[in-house]
Structure formats: structure tokens, C-alpha cells
Amino acid sequence: MSEGEAFDFQIDRIITIVKDTGAKVIGLQFPEGFKRRSPGIGSKIEDETGVTVLISGNPCFGACDIDVALVDNVEVLFHFGHAPLDDNALSRKVYFIETRSDVDVKAVVELAVPELKGQKIGLITTVQHVHKLKDASLVLKEHGKDCVICTGDSKIAYPGQVLGCNFSAARNEDCDEYLYIGSGQFHPLGVSLATKKHVLIADPFVNELREADSSKVLRQRSAVIAKSLDAESFGIVVSSKPGQERMKLAEELKKMAKKHGKDAYILTMDLVTPDQLLQFKMDAFVNTACPRIAVDEVGRFNAPMLTPLEFEIVLGEREWEDLYFDEIAGE
Template structure:
């Protein structure tokens, strides 16, 4: 099958057709992350022609396995969710099938290139689900060059050893390493690992062939500025997500209690899609985000009031030291 991006990522057309035929589904849902959404119509056409089923494509944003389209799920016989691995707390229904869109790109050339930049002996290998099946061969290459390779097993929210999410870096903390090699694109995941472990992280992008070291200093400056702007805040809006994989009501309630302990006013705000516009009408001095941890980082400066993470809120209240600032994560244990 030739769908452009599917030359690099496997959309599993034959599997989709087989599942639709075996289940007898008449109305099928597709949900894509932003990078794959443009391929929805062509993939839907292939499935419809092969099965006679009708495909309904979600047009809403999708931020991860934590963000299943529950409205779409209620309308279809089955739902294919693309681009993410199933998490233990995200499968709402047996009607949901996770299509991980594994990459077919050879990672060894960029790992070979990264070897020239690695300084430590004990190297932690990390990646997203798209490349997780390539970690063992990358590990063997590192070991043939005299390195000790570690592929950590994170907590139960992670489907695979060595896998990291934008909200969970526990695989990187599973075993001690001198530094880390992240196979993939983008900065957020490796930045999270760097801030979580306080270790050097190299990014090896198999799509572009680029190797670079991530620098967390800009994010740290931004987060320090947000904390500083919130030190005099008296009224806080604590954001709680209604998305099944992001809902942390217990944490939000504990933060509200912590605010009360410090004689601050705090209100819980339940919301599905958290955007700056959605929060315009709430007149608070600062927000505290317990929804997707990336919100406070990716949208910094765009909210009508400073947006703190739970850990930063603890710093504002004097419950945590500045030097213990880390990125927020959704993990089995508090960060």
C-alpha cells in the first residue's frame, strides 16, 4: 500500500480489513494524531472498498492513547485508534483497536552516527512506540562498539521496555545510566528524560539522520518565570481533565486541600479540551494543570494566567524546593 507516510509508518491496511470483515462491522471509526490525520480519507477509501463498511473519521484533536474519542466510539461498531500503544487505563471498550503505526525506517545508521557523540559507558536507550521494536538491534550495535546498553522497563502504564510517553519517563529511571540515547524526532520526550534524570540526552532522528544533544535550560527558564509570576497568587483554578487517561481527580483534590492549608483559595475546573480560550472567563491568579502534562509546557505564555504544574504549585506554596523541579508525569507513583 502506498500512502506516503505509510512508507515510513505501517498503517496495517490488511489487518484493518481483516478485523472489519471478521466482526461484521458496518460503521467503523478512525482516530488519528495530527501527523497522520491527513491520511484518513485515503485509508478510509481503501477499507470501504474492501469491506463495504462505512468509515467515520474523527476530526477532533488527538493527544495520545489517553485521548480516545468517546463521542465517536458511541456511534461506531468499532474504533481504530492510530499512532499510540494501548495503556492499561485507556481502553474504554472492546470495540477499540490500537494501531501502533510502527516505523520501517532503519535506525542503525543514525545510531552509528550517534556513537561518535556518546561520552558515557552505560547508555540508556529510549524511544516512542513507533521505533520500540528497533531497540534490540540498536542495543546490539552499541555493545559491539564497547558500550553497555540498558533498555529499562518502566511502570505499568507503558506497553514496552524502553518506551517513553510525553507524560511518563519511568523507563529512563528504571536503571542507572551515564547518559541516554533517544531514537525518534521532536524534543519533548528527550527533554522530559533530561529533566527527570538530570543526565545528558542525545536525540538520534532516524528520519532525518540528525544527531543532537537536548538542552533543557530554555524550558527551565520558562518554568522558573511561571513560578515567579505565581508567588503572590491568592486564587487558583485547578484544571481536571475529563479524558479517561488524563483524569487525576484525586491529585486535584489533594492540591486543593494543600492550597487551603496555606490559606489560599482554589477551585476545581473539569474540562475536556483545555485551551487558552476555554479558560478566559475564569478570573484566577494562576491555574494548576492536572490534565495532560504537556499543556503547561507547550502552551506556555498563552493562558490568561500562569499555568503551573502540580510540582510547581508545591514550589509556590513552599512545599517543594526549587532545585527539585521536574516535569509533571502521569505515573504509578507521584513524581
């Protein structure tokens, strides 16, 4: 995220919650991009309330990734940068501070209009800009477009919101094309694969447009699949993180591997990294944890790291044409 842009850390709300709950010890958990802000925010809360602040130093990539050990040691945990997921069993103690951006989106949407050839435009974004979708939709409507902001499944807190593991808000209605408001590549690429539609990225931080071009990532994924075709042993990776744990899927994949005469082992761990898997001498891995891992860390594991869908292709249970990003679906 851009250094210069203002994000709403809701310090006053946090102070009120701390005072109202009478908490003596609280936790703060930030995603990587906001960690450097933690000392300033922590001191302000301590100064205003006298509470003791513990800051999570563990990596944090999503609402799936609550610091469970820290939750046990505090009365309240404030988790920044993400909207809640549906299955957060810890939510009684955890407050989600969504850290929305106040950057204007209208200018970049104006810029996007001439590039949008379809009539029915689906608007999608991350939680940081979800409150600005109305502004974006007004601009599109002024230019005669039909604008759709769809509700996703139960994992999705707001209409039009997408996660790196859930594009349901883009799939719920058939649009001609999509306009993604935000700075990253992963979400729009996921939407373009999930919908097979044109996705234009409108980055409001730098006021620039980009195409979501999935050709490079598809080439990379095809290479990973090709390298796994002769594999005999598979490590099926399961994360213990609350919102990433998919043991049932791992068991189904293991059964599928056995049916095809392959060896498969379920490997459980918290954080999934190339180092963590280094000592397992498998021919290939299958990742059931955060779907971004296999894609973002491509080439960094000591054996090909497949997504569950790619594993099905390797086993001949799925056609190559049916290759999408892995998703963790809700209800």
C-alpha cells in the same frame, strides 16, 4: 513526522478485523500528524469491506485521548499512532494501530557513538521506533557499550518506550547517559530532567544528533513559578479525557491550597486550551491534564499555568531543585 517516511497503518489487519467482527460501522481516530491520511485509509477500508467509516475530527494527542463519543456510535474504533495505556476501560471496542515507522535507525546510532562518553547507555524512544531498539542496541554493543532497554511502569506498553507524561522506562535502571531515538524534543527533555543525566537525541528521519538541553525550558518554568508566587486564586484544571483525568490529585492540590490560605477552584473540561480558560479570572492555573499542556503552551494562557509540582513550589511545599516534568504514573 516526516512526510516521506513510511509508517505501517496495518490496513490488512484492520480489514481482517472488520470482516471478522462483522462490524457495519467503524470509527477511525488519528493524531494530528496523520489526519491528512485519513480519507485515503477510510476509502480503502470502505471499498474492501463495505463498512461505513466515521473519522474522528476531534484533536487527538495520545492513547489517553480516545474519542469516547465516537466509540458510542461505532462497533469498533481504530485508534492510530499510539500504544495502549493500562487503564483503557474502552479497550473491548478499541484497537490500537501503533503506526510504526520503517525508517532505519542504525546509521544515526553509528553517528551518535563518538558523542556518548559513558559506558552504560539507556535506550529510549516512542512507540514508532520501539521495534528498532534492538538494532540500535546491536550498534552500541559493537562499539563496546553496555546497553540497557528498561521496562517502564504499567502505563508503558514496551521496554524503552517513553510517553510525554511517563519517563519510567528511563528511571528503572541507573545509566551513565541516554540515547533517545526519535524526532521530538519533549520526551528527551523530560528524561533529562527526570534522570538528571545527559540525553542525546538521534533523529533517524534527518540523520542528525541534537542535545536535550533543558536550560531554556527550566528558565521558562522558573518564570511561570515566579509570576505565581503572589497569586491568591488558583484554577485547578481537570480533563475528562479517560487517560488524563486526575480528580484525586486536583482535590489534594485544592486542600493544599486551602492549607496555605489560598482560594482554589476545580475546573473540569475535555480539551484544555488557552481559549477555554480565557473567561476565568484566576491569578494562576494548575494543570492536572496532559502534562505537555503547561510546557508546550507556555505564555499562551491569560494567567500563569503551573504543573502540580510547580504549584507545590509556589506554596513552599517543594524545593526549586526538585523540579521535574509532571508525569502520570502507572503501577
